[in-house]
Amino acid sequence: MSKLPEMPREKPLSPNFSSGPCKKRPGWSLSALEGAVLGRSHRSAPGKAKLREVIDLTREVLGIPEDYRIAVVPGSDTGAIEMALWGLLGPAGVDVFAWESFGLDWVTDVAMELEIRDRRIFDAPYGELPDLSQASSDRDIVFAWNGTTSGVRVPNGDWIADDRTGITICDATSAAFAMDLPWAKLDVTTWSWQKVLGGEGGHGMIVLSPRAIERLTDHVPSWPMPKVFRMVARGLVTDGLFVGETINTPSLLAVEDAIDGLRWARGIGGLPALKDRCQSNFDRAAEWVRQTDWCDFLAEREETRSPTSICLKIVDPKFAGNAEQQSKVAAAVVALLQEKTVAFDVGAYRVAPPGFRFWCGATVETQDLVLALEWLNWAYHETRGLVSA
Missing domain, CATH: 3.90.1150.10 (Aspartate Aminotransferase, domain 1)
Incomplete structure (x- = not known):
């Protein structure tokens, strides 16, 4: 070992390096929440307008295609990805790629909870990626873009076929707003507010491609669907979900904080x-x-x-x-x-x-x-x- 270092004299202005909830944006204070619609129903016109603003700002900042649907959902990123797994898997075989704890959670869902028989699991130890070339274009794919607990990410989306017949379900919670996400390669993309923009926990975002919407309407899951996972009613996609009519009651205080983070992101470029x-x-x-x-x-x-x-x-x-x-x-x-x-x-x-x-x-x-x-x-x-x- 080299010579022992002396104790530094200067400290960080902020000591917050948690991986979730993450540090608030520079200059944030409680005054950022003064516009929150408090004491009102989330189904009131002002409440729905705030939720719609989150959706619209998200599309603008991330450059999400106009024909992709965006919704605010319960349960943080976990709720969003579970909603996708339970609502869309089943019609095709599934390839799950995992290399850290959260990816392994989705393996558990596919193998143990949903008991999808036609499944292939590709995993790797912490610090490594599984062999992404094993992905099949005629099978569904489940993976995390960025492994929050391992610090390992996929380098790009080149391994996902453009002419695939299966759908891709991507947990992007620590990648969204930080990395390029190739929307044409992703049919379901999820994240939470508490990561790159430093928002509050408890709420998730889900983005669905036209192919994912088609799967939703064409496929009826064989397992019981909890209410908070349902994006379809009487065979039709619940359109209100994608304009701010959430499945359950969101925190409009957390919604205001999400708006603040998105406005900050837009404001800096x-x-x-x-x-x-x-x-x-x-x-x-x-x-x-x-x-x-x-x-x-x-x-x-x-x-x-x-x-x-x-x-x-x-x-x-x-x-x-x-x-x-x-x-x-x-x-x-x-x-x-x-x-x-x-x-x-x-x-x-x-x-x-x-x-x-x-x-x-x-x-x-x-x-x-x-x-x-x-x-x-x-x-x-x-x-x-x-x-x-």
Whole structure:
């Protein structure tokens, strides 16, 4: 190991690096919520107008095609993806690609809950991608664009066939507003407000292509459908859902916060500016990793490394192959960073390999990340000697 670093003198202005709910946008305050429609029904004209504004701003900022339907749904990204799985799967065989905890949750749904017999599961350990070339154009595909708990993303959508007959269902919760999503390749795309734009939890977004809408109307699931998953009534798509008539009661306070985040995104230059902010954060993190001898990206291949959910592993020879000791030192470092109020919630996901996870989405300021990583290096050297090899 190199010479022990001194404790940094400067702290990040914001120590919030949680991967969800994520840091609020720069300059956010409670005054951003003053326009919220409170004490009114979400089915009132003002309530529906707010929900419609979320839909319209989402389409504008992300450049979603006009013939794609967009809806606000309950249950965060999980609710949105479950709605898609339960409502659209069944007519075709299903290929599920998973390489971290949430992708494995969708494997459980397909295999254990829906019990789809014609299924193929392609998985990979944390830090790697499964073989995407195995995707078949005549089968449905389920995958996460960006693995929030592994820091591994698909590099592009080239592996999805343009002439496919199956549909694609993409969990894009930590990719939307940060990466280019090829809408022509995606039939169902989901995310939550709490990620790249720093919104509140509890609500999800679902985007459906014309092909997905056709599947909804042509296919009747063989399993019982919970009310919150139903997008079809009496054989017809519930059109109101896509203009702000939500299935259940949303928080109009959270809706106002989502509008604020979308307006901020539009105001700084839309998706290109959001991507630039994420890339700036990633570039500085990559520079730090190159200069650090005890730490590396969990993602093995450079082209698959996430610019939003940056997951780091300990490669110090002192703890080589000893996950228990790595867990101990990582926990001690996370506790020290929190004690010093310089970085909160930066431990690896509970079932991921031991290490650290920094959310680096568009709301995170690059200089705050730079300072936090300096503190991470100091904290590691402070605690390393306290854990026996």
